[in-house]
Amino acid sequence: MGQESREAGRELCIYGPDDEVGELIGNILSEEDMAYSRLVNIEKIETDDGVAILYWLPDNRLS
Structure with a gap:
């Protein structure tokens, strides 16, 4: 992710x-001086929005 996504x-x-x-x-991300936002509702993201999403879920499923 990183530099390629920013470019x-x-x-x-x-x-x-x-x-x-x-x-x-x-x-x-802060130490690497990378701007990011935290999503509250992933369903509102459109696939063509140019958004890279990093996610983790302890039980391996989307809620």
Whole structure:
């Protein structure tokens, strides 16, 4: 993801529970000076929006 997505003009979003994994991902992205937003409702994202989504789910399924 990273540099290639920024050059392609994609927005980076993260989606997952507010847990240790989410905190770790947020810290890493911040340290790398990468702008991102946290999604609350993944269903509102359209596939052609130019959005790269990083997600993690402890039980391996979308809610």
